[in-house]
Amino acid sequence: MPFHLVDHPVIRERLTRIRSVDSGTAAFRSALHDISRLLCFEVTRDLETKVVEVTTPLRKTDGHELSRPVVLVPILRAGVGMLNGFIEILGDAAVGHVGLCRNEETHLPERYYFKMPAGLAESEVILIDPMLATGGSAADAVDEMKREGATRIRFVCLIAAPEGVAAFSARHPEVPVYAAALDECLNEKAYIVPGLGDAGDRYFGT
Ligand code: PRP
Ligand code: URA
Numbered sequence: 706m707p708f709h710l711v712d713h714p715v716i717r718e719r720l721t722r723i724r725s726v727d728s729g730t731a732a733f734r735s736a737l738h739d740i741s742r743l744l745c746f747e748v749t750r751d752l753e754t755k756v757v758e759v760t761t762p763l764r765k766t767d768g769h770e771l772s773r774p775v776v777l778v779p780i781l782r783a784g785v786g787m788l789n790g791f792i793e794i795l796g797d798a799a800v801g802h803v804g805l806c807r808n809e810e811t812h813l814p815e816r817y818y819f820k821m822p823a824g825l826a827e828s829e830v831i832l833i834d835p836m837l838a839t840g841g842s843a844a845d846a847v848d849e850m851k852r853e854g855a856t857r858i859r860f861v862c863l864i865a866a867p868e869g870v871a872a873f874s875a876r877h878p879e880v881p882v883y884a885a886a887l888d889e890c891l892n893e894k895a896y897i898v899p900g901l902g903d904a905g906d907r908y909f910g911t
Contacts, residue, residue, distance in 0.1 A: 707881035708870055711747045716740050716885050720863070724901045730910040734786065737835065737908065740863060740885055741790025748861050748883045749775075749795070752829055773829050773857070774798075776822055780805055780834040780846055783904035787833045787863070799828070803846045807838075812895040814842040819849055826854035835863040835904040837884065838897050840872035847877050863904070864888055866897045 719736040722728050728736070752771055759768035775795050779788045781804040792798060804818025822828075830850060837843055843860050850858060858880050860873070865884040868891050873882060888897050901907065 707879075708865075708874070708887075709747070709881060709883045710887055711744055711883055711885050713743055713747075716743050720885055723863070724899065726902075730907070733907050737786045737863065738790045741787040741833075742793060744787075744861055744863075744883060744885060745791045745794045748831060748859060771829075773827060774824060776801055776825060776828040776830045776855075778803060778821070778830060778832045778846070778850065780832065780842055781818060783836065783908055784832075784834040786904070786908040787835060787861075791831065791833065795831075798831075799824075801825070801830075801850075803832075803849060805842045805845060807842065807895070809894075812839055812841070814845050816845065816849070821850065821853050821855075825850065826856060828855070828857065830855045830858045832858060832860045833862070834860075835908075836897060836900075837862045837865040837869040837873060837882070838891060839866075839895050840869035840876075843869070844873050844876040847873075847880055859883065864897055864900055866891050869897075 719740045722732055722736040754769040755772045756767050757770050758765055775798040777791050777798045778801040779785050799822035801821035805814040805816055807814050861883040864886045866888055890898055892898050
């Protein structure tokens with residue numbers, strides 16, 4: 706199972722602020738942004754590059770550029786909170802959107818929006834959402850992107866539940882999952898425990 710726990714002292718410190726019930730909207734946003742930038746570094750570590758020639762003020766030499774375009778796909782709403790951190794590093798990335806909302810009774814995701822940029826099949830696709838709870842939202846999003854031709858997909862979240870990692874990986878065993886924390890379990894409402902509560906509500910102040 707390609708599960709990567711991204712452990713870093715600054716991530717641990719920011720994650721503590723995010724979890725705290727005493728952190729307000731500004732603190733939550735700022736910490737999520739910082740963690741997203743740090744996660745981006747790790748999530749993109751194995752992207753392929755190709756050699757290109759670059760001319761410095763002194764002479765020509767070998768440089769590198771990414772072999773494939775990158776497409777970032779936040780799952781609405783909460784994934785938007787991680788987008789700018791990734792865009793700051795991957796400034797040329799195109800952005801697709803998947804709108805999914807969990808039904809509060811069934812806990813199953815319901816789709817309300819889907820728009821991808823052209824060229825998905827040739828791109829490195831990074832799906833982003835702070836929470837991997839039951840795994841249904843992320844797995845459905847990957848289903849949709851595969852239908853659109855995506856083959857190189859990685860999923861990155863802030864907090865994963867063991868149940869979500871198992872369910873997601875059962876449906877998409879080849880898709881690597883990156884997380885800043887692997888929490889204990891889900892509660893009876895399918896919320897991650899200890900978690901951070903409702904990521905979308907906390908990020909958007911709703
Ligand atoms: C949250 C979260 C994920 C999903 C995870 O979104 O941002 O998308 O739940 O749960 P799952 O792994 O059990 O599918 P939510 O459905 O609450 O929508 P929101 O982002 O609009 O608040
Ligand atoms: N969605 C959230 O925002 N939080 C959880 O703990 C589970 C799903």
